[in-house]
Amino acid sequence: MTHDAPTSPTLAFIGGGNMATAILGGLVRSGTPGANLIVLDPNAEQRARLERDFGVRTLAAADATLSEADAVVWAVKPQSFRDAAAPCAPFVAGALHLSVMAGIRSDAIAQATGSDRVVRSMPNTPALIGQGISGLYARPAVSAAERAQVEAMLAPTGAVLWVAQESDLDAVTALSGSGPAYVFYFIESMMAAAERMGLSAEQGKQLALATFGGATELARRSDETPAVLRERVTSKGGTTYAALTTLDAREVKAGFIEAMLAAQARARELGNEFGR
């Protein structure tokens, strides 16, 4: 899809790091002209990279250029939000705001920007290849058309899932936001085991990636639950049984659930530290 430059909204990104790059890449690939994208980042290397790769306009510090933005995307670390927002606020009170920051509550964003039109999202890094999923929450002041605008902005990065309560985003953060790291952790473990069993790390990686990809696709296409699909792999007294019995003896499932609850608690804590 291509947009005509005059009708394409102008978007300003505050912070031009990993997450901003993932979203910018999707927008540019799907036809948003670089001239309609403004990125504010104090880091000169980030600015040079984004100008070169996407043809965006960049700013080293907040100025009146930001008032051109129909929507502002907040993509700084939660710890940097307050410092980043203060100099931008005079220029962005009339805009729609989309945040990808973990933990920072929409109250805090509305207060810091002077705009009640705030959508919070929690994307994940597969957004870089268009296979992410973002949890989304909109404050009541956000219109249906603006929700659709946010969906269109995020569409090139993958799927979206709206939640009705803002607190649900802490769970989304623990699941899909941090989730790619759990999958990589699992793949690393499989690769380490492969080496212990005499395969090369490369062979281990090939087998692990194909297994993850295949099992995920099977679960997606099947009408059965993941539990039933697991049982189908597990012959009584067989190899999978031996593996799963060991995982259960080590209480890996309970440990995993505890780990995700810790991530959710940390997301809440960030909100308490940096939100209102």
Ligand SMILES: NC(=O)C1=CN([C@@H]2O[C@H](COP(=O)(O)OP(=O)(O)OC[C@H]3O[C@@H](n4cnc5c(N)ncnc54)[C@H](O)[C@@H]3O)[C@@H](O)[C@H]2O)C=CC1
């Ligand atoms: N990395 C991930 O998997 C995910 C990250 N997030 C959230 O995305 C946000 C950004 O994370 P990343 O892109 O990974 O971080 P990053 O460190 O790659 O990018 C942050 C950027 O902000 C810039 N910056 C610092 N101070 C600034 C200021 N005052 N004004 C403007 N720009 C400033 C930095 O120079 C840097 O380029 C975080 O709030 C994080 O919670 C959300 C979902 C997933």
Ligand SMILES: O=C(O)[C@@H]1CCC=N1
């Ligand atoms: O670890 C973090 O805080 C961010 C949020 C989700 C993924 N990375």
